[in-house]
Amino acid sequence: MFGGPAVISTISPIIRRSGSRPVFAELGDENFSPSAVEMKAAVLPISPAIMPSPVLLWRFKVLLFFVWAFSCCKISWDSVMRMSADLRDLFLYEAFLYFNPLLLTTMMVWLWGVNLWVFDQSTVNYPKIFDLDQNHLTHREIWKSATWMTIIVPTSMTSYLYLYSHGEVSLAASQPVLLYAAVALILIFPFDIFYLSSRYYLLRTLWRIILPLQAITFSDFFLADILTSMSKVFSDLERSACRMVHRQVATIAWFEADSVCGSHSIAIPLVLVLPYLFRFFQCLRQYNDTREKTALFNALKYSTAVPVIGISALKYHVQPDMWTKIYRPLWLLSSVMNSLYSFYWDVTRDWDLSGPSRIFKFKSPMFFSNLFSNSWVYFWAVGSNLILRCTWTYKLSAHLRHNYLTLFTITILEMFRRFQWVFFRVENEWNKMTSHRQNPQIPMSDIPSEEDRLLGSTNHNV
Structure with missing residues (x-):
C-alpha cells in the first residue's frame, strides 16, 4: 500500500473514447497521478468489443448458404447415381412426391414477400386493404421465414436420398414423416413464438374458407383464390399422407394402380376440386349477403373447373374407346371453357381491364396506376395470363399427371401467374x-364494388 503503485478501485467509472487514453478517477484518492494511470492501463488494457460489420456478416451468411447448397446437390447426385438405372426413375418420382408440395409452398412464400416489398415501394396501402393492424408481418419477416423453409426442406430431402441409397430404408422413411409433423406442430404451436398471431390468423382464415358461415372478407376471397393455384400441391399432400398412414414411404408398391394410394384413387380428383368448391360456396355466401348478381357469375366460373377434373378422372374407369370417342372431346371442350372464362374474369373483374383502351387510361387521373407507370406491363400481364391459364388446365387433368417434371414446371408457371395476378388484383x-374519394366526378357504375358491400369486417393481427 505504502510506496507501491496506485490502486484503482474496480468500481471506478471508466470513460474512454476511441483513440484516446483511458482516464481513471476516484473521489478522495490521494495517490492518483497520470503515471499511475498509465501504469494501470499498461497492466490491464481495455479495448472496445469488436463487432463485425453488417456487410461482412451478410457475406459470411451468403458463403455458408452456397456451401450448404453445394453440399446438398453433391450428396443428392451421388445418392441417385448409386442406384440402378431401372429403379432410379421410380426413386426420384417418389422423392419428388413427398417434397414437391413443401418446395412449391416455399416458392410461394418467397413470391409473396416480393409482392409485399413492391407494395411497400408504392402508394398501395395493403394493410388497409386486408384490414391489418401495425403488427402485421413485413416482407423482411416473410423472407426470413422463406429462408428457413428453403434450408429445412432440401436438407430433409437430401437426407432421404442419402439414407435410401445407402440401404437405411427405415431411417429414410422417417424423413418426410418428421418434416410434415414439424410443419403441423409449428402451425398449431400455442406459445408466442414463430409469429403466433400470424399463424393463428392464417388458420382462422383457412377455417372461414372451409366453412363460410360468416360474412366473407377480402382476405378470405384473396387467400381462397391463391389456394386454387395450389390445388395440385394439396393433391400431392393427400397422396403423401396416404402413404405415411399406410406405411408405404420408401417403397414402390404404391405404383400399382389398384393399391390403396395408387394413381387411380378417387381421392386425387376430389382433393383437386376442393379449392374450387370452397371458392364456389364463398361466392354463394357473398350473393346471400349482398344480392350482387356478379357473385353468381363468379360462382359459375369456379364451377367450370369441376367438369375438367371429373371427366379427366374418368379415363381410369371407362373403356379406352369410350374415352377417345366421348369423354376426351368433352374434356377438351370443358378445358377451353374454363380457361377462357377464367381469363375473361381476371381481366375484366379482378384487374378491371376491359381492353386496350382501359389499359391506356391508367395514365390518366381517372384510372390511375400505383404500381407500374408503363402500360406495356399491363399488356404483358394480359397476354401471359391467357397463355398460362391454358397451360394450367393441363395441370388439373388427372390423366396427364405421370410426367412429373412437366407438371412441376407447369405448377411453377401457374404460381408465377398468380404472383403477377396479386399485383393487379x-x-x-x-x-x-x-x-x-379522389375523383368524385367518376360515376359509381364505373367503380366495381364486388366486395365493398360485404357484411362486417374484423381487424386481424398478422
Missing part, C-alpha cells in the same frame, strides 16, 4: 377504395 382493390 390488390392494385385494383386499392383503386376502388380511393378513386371515388
